Structures are given as C-alpha cells and as structure tokens.
Amino acid sequence: MEQDYRMFTGPAELHKAINTLRGIVAGISTDATVQAGEIAELAHWCALHEPLRDRHPFSEIIPIVENACADGVITDEEAKDILWVCSSFASSGKYYDEITSSIQFLAGMIHGMMADCDLSDAELHALQSWIDANDFLAGTYPFDEINSLLSSIMADDVITETERNTLLAFLSTVIDFKDSLNLTEKEFLNLRKEYSVAGICAICPEITFADKSFCFTGEFNRGQRKEIAAKVTELGGIAKSAVSGKTDYLVVGNAGNPCWAYACYGRKIEEAMNLRKQGAHVIIVNENDFWDAVDDAEAGIL
Numbered sequence: 001m002e003q004d005y006r007m008f009t010g011p012a013e014l015h016k017a018i019n020t021l022r023g024i025v026a027g028i029s030t031d032a033t034v035q036a037g038e039i040a041e042l043a044h045w046c047a048l049h050e051p052l053r054d055r056h057p058f059s060e061i062i063p064i065v066e067n068a069c070a071d072g073v074i075t076d077e078e079a080k081d082i083l084w085v086c087s088s089f090a091s092s093g094k095y096y097d098e099i100t101s102s103i104q105f106l107a108g109m110i111h112g113m114m115a116d117c118d119l120s121d122a123e124l125h126a127l128q129s130w131i132d133a134n135d136f137l138a139g140t141y142p143f144d145e146i147n148s149l150l151s152s153i154m155a156d157d158v159i160t161e162t163e164r165n166t167l168l169a170f171l172s173t174v175i176d177f178k179d180s181l182n183l184t185e186k187e188f189l190n191l192r193k194e195y196s197v198a199g200i201c202a203i204c205p206e207i208t209f210a211d212k213s214f215c216f217t218g219e220f221n222r223g224q225r226k227e228i229a230a231k232v233t234e235l236g237g238i239a240k241s242a243v244s245g246k247t248d249y250l251v252v253g254n255a256g257n258p259c260w261a262y263a264c265y266g267r268k269i270e271e272a273m274n275l276r277k278q279g280a281h282v283i284i285v286n287e288n289d290f291w292d293a294v295d296d297a298e299a300g301i302l
Contacts, residue, residue: 018057019101020179021045021065022086023108028115029079030126036072037182041115043069044181057089102137106130106146110171115182119168121159128154139283141276142174144202151203162195169195199269201252201286207293209235215243217268218253220287228290235297243271245280254287 024045028038046065052058064085068078109130113123128150137143149170153163172188214232216225216239223231228251229239243250250272272282 014052014055014057015101016104017049017052018061018086018089019104020108020111020176021061022083023105023110024112024115025079025082025086026105027109027112027123028074029076030109030113031120031122034074035116037117038112038115039069039072039074040181041112042074045179048179057085061085061089099137099140102134103140103143106134106137106143107174107176111175111180111183114168114171114175115180117182117187119164119171124150124153124159124164124167138202138205139281141279142170144205144276144283145170145197145200147203148200149197165191166195166197170197199252199266199273199284201284202289205249205283205285205289207249207283207285207290209237209293209297211236211238212248213238213240213246214249214251215240215247215268216251216253217266218287220253222287222291231294235294243268243275243282245275245278245282247272247275247280247282249290250282250284251290252284252286 024041028034028041042065046062046069049058049062053062061082064082068074068082109127113119113127127146131143131147131150134143138147149167153159153167169188169191172183172185172192175183177183177185209232214229214237216228220228232239240247250268252269269284272284275282276284
C-alpha cells in the first residue's frame, strides 16, 4: 500500500506533506465558514500520514490537527496554531527551495478551497491576494496560468458562472486527487471538456534577450517571423523553430486571436504547456509584451 512506503520516506516526502497541509489549512480558512467536507479533508490528511505519527514533526502536527477537527469546528485560532507549527518546521529544516515549497503550498491552498466542491467569491479574492503577494513565482507553473485567469476574471469586478467554471476546470488539474477524500478527478472531466484552457499567456512577464531562446507561434500583427527572429538575434537572443525544454520564451502572435489572455491555441502552445507541467521554465508571452520588451531593450531601459 502507498501508506506503507511513507514509513520510510525521506525529507522530500515529509516537506511536501507539510507544505501541502499548510496550503490546505490556509485554503479552507479563506471564507467565513469551514464546512464539514473541509474538516473531513483535514482528518483525511491525518489518516494518510498516520504511519508517520511517531516521527517528527508529524508527532506534533497530527495531534493538533486532530484536536482542531474533533468538535467539527475549526476556529481561526486553531487554524493559526496549525499553520504556526507547520511553518516552524518548514522554515527550520527546508528540503525544497522557496519556489518549490511555495508551489506546493499553492497546490494545497487550492485543494483546501475546493474541498467543499465550490469556489466562493471570497476564496477567489483570497487566491488573487496570495498571487499578488508572491509574484516572485512568475514563470513557474501553474503560477502564470492562475495569475492570467484571475486577472481576466477580476478585470470587471464581476465573476460569471463561465469564468468560475473555467477557473475550476483549470485548478482541478493542479490538485493531487489521490490525497483527497471529497474530490475525485472524474467529477471534473466533463467540466474540463466544456471549459478547456489550451494555453495561457503570462501577465506582464519579465523578458530578457541575452542568451535566451525564443520560439514563435501564430500570426503576428507587427512583422513577419523572419523579421522577428532577426530582431531577437540582434538583441543577443537565439531564435528557434521548435519548442523544447531549453526554450525560454514562446511568443504568441496576436493576429486573429483577441482572447489571448487565456485562449492561445496551437501545437506549440500545447507542447509548451506540457513542458511547463513537467517543470521546464518555458514562459508563454503575448506579442504585445514581446514588442514592449524589444522597445525597452533598444531604448536601453533595463
């Protein structure tokens, strides 16, 4: 059984578990009330890690979580206590770097928010606040994707059902369903088909040219691809015809694609998205942002 091997796991598994728990607790605490399903998710986390109960720091964490869940109500103080214990361990014995730890936290937070199978407006605003406060994660999957989706959704201060479902469909690809009690991937398959997101451009990405690899897709409003590739080379970059794990930027043309914020389609986009999911730092950028970076570079603006 999967739980059996956890008896012998090393720092990687331990730290991921703690980072995920921190995120789950933060996620379920973002709206005014904690539902029974959300408490059940926390209890399930304890059950998953029961084989580690006698191992530090689980010997301290599991009892605190169990006590908080015992009466069916998790108060703000109890949530703060759990987060404090988890953070104390995470900061004192880090195995992962800050970026990986933060992405694990983000995945846990999304798990916690979706534990009741819904996303409230309060949870969306809390997620946006966290994204805004952690912009050092730009360029990392799934930070750019979530940032772009939220920016588009929040632009008019009205969250429509379509926007909520589009975000739910994408966020369901971030959750580790095998660690969830209430959520199953099967529930979201139809939602993903109806509200699929094939590719997402980063919001205001930082673009540099020296020794960076660029690839291009789509039709461009400003110049032909050969001209654009020549401009990249002139600025010290490298223009490539195919996307790979070594690609730094995939530039998406705007012509004929007004919904560039989260509807960039095509084979290269799909390849870039898959590479990002595997950990490659391919940044998908819109033509407008690319030309802004070119203009700044030519003007000597760093």
